[in-house]
Amino acid sequence: MPMPMPMHATPATHSSSTHSPSAHSPSAHSSSTHSASARPSSTHSPSTAPEPPELDVARDLLALLADTATEPRPDTQLEALTLAVAADLPVLLWGEPGIGKTAALTQLAGALELPLTTVIASVHEPSDFSGLPVVGDDPAEQGVPLAPPDWAVRLVRAGRGLLFLDELSTAPPAVQAALLRLVLERRIGALRLPPGVRIVAAANPRSSAADGWELSPPLANRFVHLQWVHDPEVVVRGLGGTWPRATLPRLDPRRLPDAVDFARRAVCGLLTARPELVHRLPSGEGRRGGPWPSPRSWESTLRLVAFATAADVSRDVLSLLVRGTVGDGPGLELLASVDRMDLPDPETLLADPAAAELPRRGDLRQAVLDGVVDAVRRRPGRDRWDAAWALLVRAAETGAPDLVVVPATTLASLRREDWDVPPSIERLTGVVALSRRADRVDRTAGRGATAAGAGARR
Numbered sequence: 001m002p003m004p005m006p007m008h009a010t011p012a013t014h015s016s017s018t019h020s021p022s023a024h025s026p027s028a029h030s031s032s033t034h035s036a037s038a039r040p041s042s043t044h045s046p047s048t049a050p051e052p053p054e055l056d057v058a059r060d061l062l063a064l065l066a067d068t069a070t071e072p073r074p075d076t077q078l079e080a081l082t083l084a085v086a087a088d089l090p091v092l093l094w095g096e097p098g099i100g101k102t103a104a105l106t107q108l109a110g111a112l113e114l115p116l117t118t119v120i121a122s123v124h125e126p127s128d129f130s131g132l133p134v135v136g137d138d139p140a141e142q143g144v145p146l147a148p149p150d151w152a153v154r155l156v157r158a159g160r161g162l163l164f165l166d167e168l169s170t171a172p173p174a175v176q177a178a179l180l181r182l183v184l185e186r187r188i189g190a191l192r193l194p195p196g197v198r199i200v201a202a203a204n205p206r207s208s209a210a211d212g213w214e215l216s217p218p219l220a221n222r223f224v225h226l227q228w229v230h231d232p233e234v235v236v237r238g239l240g241g242t243w244p245r246a247t248l249p250r251l252d253p254r255r256l257p258d259a260v261d262f263a264r265r266a267v268c269g270l271l272t273a274r275p276e277l278v279h280r281l282p283s284g285e286g287r288r289g290g291p292w293p294s295p296r297s298w299e300s301t302l303r304l305v306a307f308a309t310a311a312d313v314s315r316d317v318l319s320l321l322v323r324g325t326v327g328d329g330p331g332l333e334l335l336a337s338v339d340r341m342d343l344p345d346p347e348t349l350l351a352d353p354a355a356a357e358l359p360r361r362g363d364l365r366q367a368v369l370d371g372v373v374d375a376v377r378r379r380p381g382r383d384r385w386d387a388a389w390a391l392l393v394r395a396a397e398t399g400a401p402d403l404v405v406v407p408a409t410t411l412a413s414l415r416r417e418d419w420d421v422p423p424s425i426e427r428l429t430g431v432v433a434l435s436r437r438a439d440r441v442d443r444t445a446g447r448g449a450t451a452a453g454a455g456a457r458r
Contacts, residue, residue: 068238070111070245075234077226079313080320081108081200083249084224087307089300090183090199092168095228101202104228105164111246114162114198117151121201122170126178131189146189153191160196169203169213176216183222202228206286215289217281224300225291225324249311256310262341263306267298270337277330293326301325301334343368346375353390358398365399369407377414385414386422393424404428
């Protein structure tokens with residue numbers, strides 16, 4: 001549960017501001033483009049009232065406190081965030097106030113060398129995102145164009161950047177509706193944001209948001225939702241001056257075609273088997289404001305699976321991403337489907353049992369052994385039956401022996417009268433007998449506990 005963010009980085013007090021990245025310190029991105037010279041001057045001229053030397057010393061101390069470093073560090077949620085940003089999908093960070101969501105985005109922008117533009121959604125009007133109508137010389141002939149806000153113009157001129165929509169859960173429904181086109185189509189009025197602009201938002205849960213609103217289902221369905229939590233160890237090390245480093249995933253160019261093919265087979269295979277998951281709008285208002293499955297969110301999930309495959313990220317990172325896009329239930333079903341896609345073909349295992357590589361995870365190994373026995377049942381043969389026993393022996397010797405009990409029992413029931421028992425089966429006899437004895441002990445203990453409980457109630 002990492003929290004890769006310098007806690008000293010704070011958002012500007014203006015509703016929207018642009019920060020230029022620095023290669024030295026994540027905290028450098030918290031400076032607004034508004035300079036001190038733009039503030040109203042006091043009655044004393046700087047030339048006649050020099051700044052007290054104590055403030056110079058204070059400035060030096062603040063600079064030392066802001067001078068932090070970064071280091072490579074395994075960080076599941078930060079990897080999920082950077083991969084979604086690389087995939088050009090809008091991301092929404094959910095977390096309690098003060099946990100460091102804003103500072104995380106400031107550090108991310110600096111690491112990726114992207115100018116950061118912060119827009120506080122709750123203090124804007126709907127027209128700030130849909131465009132302000134500007135009446136020209138002949139509106140009846142030319143129409144009334146919608147002028148974009150200044151921050152959008154700056155992003156277009158820069159051609160790249162990180163647009164941070166903060167306090168999204170405190171934006172009223174009318175503002176959320178105006179944000180739909182910005183988040184999905186990247187359009188503000190007549191302006192379209194360039195491909196180099198990425199969108200990340202942050203929100204507090206309604207219970208802890210100031211005058212908070214539930215996210216509307218159309219807006220929620222456009223985001224990849226990530227629960228942002230803190231890791232005390234990361235916080236302590238960061239306060240000591242070293243934070244985790246945000247880096248974009250390294251995509252292997254040689255794996256791109258295979259990654260796309262794998263993602264399409266994974267998503268399409270699941271939805272073919274479970275068509276009811278194509279679109280499922282949650283019944284509760286709170287759940288509608290989070291991830292849920294729809295054709296749009298499945299398209300985003302397919303893109304995330306392709307990027308995760310090309311970058312060879314961990315299963316934990318992929319789990320955060322797919323569950324944050326289509327919800328926990330459909331996401332877990334997709335992960336299970338992906339796991340099964342990686343399983344070896346039973347026919348390949350039966351053709352050469354000695355060279356078989358079985359999965360390490362117990363549930364996957366069990367699925368492989370069940371598949372091997374099912375392959376023998378569908379196409380029985382003496383050689384295939386013997387090969388299946390050799391695979392079960394190999395599984396018992398290289399993993400948990402109890403996983404072979406059920407497949408061995410089923411395989412034994414497939415024996416024909418003219419098939420001799422292979423010598424290797426003797427090596428499994430003790431395992432099967434021990435497992436059955438353990439099952440009988442468990443059942444006896446369970447009956448005893450039930451009887452004891454019944455006696456106590458009398």
